[in-house]
Amino acid sequence: xxxxxxxxxxxxSPLLLLVVATGCSGTYDASVSGTVTFDGSPLKSGSIxxxxxxxxxxxxxxxxxxxxxxxxTGREEGLPPGSYTITVMAREKSIEDxxxxxxxxxxGKQITPTWYAQKKSSPLKFTVEAGSNEINLELTxxxxxxxxxxxxxxx
Amino acid sequence: xxxxxxxxxxxxxxxxxxxxxxxRFAGMLLCVxxxxxxxxxxxxxxxxxxxxxxxxxxxxxxxxxxIVFHSKGSDPTAYGTxxxxxxxxxxxxxxxxDNIDRSKIYAGEYTATVTLSGxxxxxxxxxxxxxxxxxxxxxxxxxxxxxxxxxxxxxxGMNVITIAVESPSEEELAAMVEAAAAEEVVAEVSEDEAxxxxxxxxxxxxATQAVETTDENDGAVDEASDAVAETQEEPSS
Numbered sequence: 453x454x455x456x457x458x459x460x461x462x463x464x465s466p467l468l469l470l471v472v473a474t475g476c477s478g479t480y481d482a483s484v485s486g487t488v489t490f491d492g493s494p495l496k497s498g499s500i501x502x503x504x505x506x507x508x509x510x511x512x513x514x515x516x517x518x519x520x521x522x523x524x525t526g527r528e529e530g531l532p533p534g535s536y537t538i539t540v541m542a543r544e545k546s547i548e549d550x551x552x553x554x555x556x557x558x559x560g561k562q563i564t565p566t567w568y569a570q571k572k573s574s575p576l577k578f579t580v581e582a583g584s585n586e587i588n589l590e591l592t593x594x595x596x597x598x599x600x601x602x603x604x605x606x607x
Numbered sequence: 608x609x610x611x612x613x614x615x616x617x618x619x620x621x622x623x624x625x626x627x628x629x630x631r632f633a634g635m636l637l638c639v640x641x642x643x644x645x646x647x648x649x650x651x652x653x654x655x656x657x658x659x660x661x662x663x664x665x666x667x668x669x670x671x672x673x674i675v676f677h678s679k680g681s682d683p684t685a686y687g688t689x690x691x692x693x694x695x696x697x698x699x700x701x702x703x704x705d706n707i708d709r710s711k712i713y714a715g716e717y718t719a720t721v722t723l724s725g726x727x728x729x730x731x732x733x734x735x736x737x738x739x740x741x742x743x744x745x746x747x748x749x750x751x752x753x754x755x756x757x758x759x760x761x762x763x764g765m766n767v768i769t770i771a772v773e774s775p776s777e778e779e780l781a782a783m784v785e786a787a788a789a790e791e792v793v794a795e796v797s798e799d800e801a802x803x804x805x806x807x808x809x810x811x812x813x814a815t816q817a818v819e820t821t822d823e824n825d826g827a828v829d830e831a832s833d834a835v836a837e838t839q840e841e842p843s844s
Contacts, residue, residue: 498667499663499666499667499668499693501663501666509660509767509768509769510661510769512668512692512694512769513692514668514691514692514693524661525659525767526660526661526694526695526696526708526765526767527659527690527694527696528659528708539666541666543667549742551787553783553784553788554739554742554743554783554787555780555783555787556725556742556743556774556780557725557742557744559665559774
C-alpha cells in the first residue's frame with residue numbers, strides 16, 4: 453500500500469516541477485511597439501500610457517530618442533490583449549533650479565497638445581491582439597472636433 | 608515454521624524496509640523540491656506576492672526615486688526602487704537575488720509612501736565631498752504614510768499597480784524658498800561670528816594647534832579649544 457502511494461507521488465513530481473516552473477515565468481500575451489510622431493516628426497522623449505477599457509493594469513512606455521517605444525506592464529515587457537485608450541505627454545527639457553536652494557526644476561514647455569494627455573479626450577483608441585502589435589501614433593496639432601480646452605485655473 | 612512461512616516473513620520485513628526507505632526518499636525529494644521551488648522565486652519563506660508597477664509624476668513617467676510599503680498589519684516593510692522608465696518591483700530585504708523583478712513580499716494591506724528626487728548635485732563648494740541630494744520632485748505629502756492616501760491590498764501572485772503622484776504644491780514651494788532663505792541668513796550670521804576668531808580652519812588643524820600650544824600658554828589653549836568647539840557647531844546651526 454505504502455509502495456503504491458509513494459509511486460503515485462513519484463508520478464506526480466514532474467507535474468509539481470512543471471507548476472513550479474510556470475509559476476516563475478508569467479509574461480503577458482501581447483506586446484506593442486511602434487513610433488510616435490507629432491506633425492510628422494518623431495518625438496524625442498515623452499510618456500505613453502495604455503489605459504485598459506476592461507479591468508486590468510495600465511501599461512506604460514517611455515519614448516526613446518528616435519521616437520520609438522515598447523510597452524511594459526510593471527517590470528515586464530508586454531501587456532494583456534484588449535481595448536486601450538492611449539495617452540501621450542511630452543515636454544521640453546525641464547529647467548534646473550540654479551539658485552542653489554534645492555528647488556525642483558521648472559517643468560519644460562509642453563510639446564504635445566493637452567487632448568492627447570487625458571484619457572477622456574484622447575482620440576487614440578486601439579485594440580491590442582494577442583501576439584505582437586505595431587501601433588504607430590501620429591499626433592497632430594489639429595484638435596479633435598469635440599475638444600473643449602480646459603479653463604485655466606490657478607492651483 | 609515452514610520454509611514458506613519464513614519466506615513470507617522475510618518478504619514482509621523486506622516490504623516494510625522498502626516502504627520505509629521509499630517514504631524517506633520521497634520525503635527528502637519533497638524537501639529538495641520545496642527548497643528549490645522557493646529559491647527559484649526568492650528565498651522569502653512566506654512571501655507570496657509579486658508587486659510591480661509604474662510611478663507617474665504629473666502624468667509623466669517618474670525617472671528615479673523610492674517606494675516604501677508599510678504593512679497595516681505586522682508584515683515586514685517592503686521597498687522598491689524606481690527605474691528610469693518609472694517602473695518598480697517591491698522587495699523585502701534584498702529580495703530575489705537572481706531576478707529582482709521576481710522578488711516576493713507578504714500578501715496583505717499596505718500604505719505606500721513615495722519620494723521622488725532629482726539626480727544628486729555635485730558639491731561645488733567642497734570638491735570631493737559627497738554630492739548633495741537632488742531636489743525633491745514629489746509633494747512631501749506622499750512621503751508620509753498618514754497623508755499619502757496610497758492604500759493597497761496586495762494578493763498572492765502578481766499585482767500590478769500605478770502610483771500617480773504630483774509635484775510639490777505652490778505652498779510647499781513657497782515653504783522651501785522660505786526655508787532656503789532662512790538657512791542662508793543663518794549661514795551668513797555664523798560666518799560673521801567666526802571671522803574675528805582668526806580664520807576658521809578645519810577642525811583637525813585647530814585641534815593640533817591646541818595641542819601644540821598646551822605647554823606654552825594655558826590661556827591660548829582655552830581660546831583654541833573654543834575655536835574648535837565653534838567650528839564643530841557650525842554645520843548643525
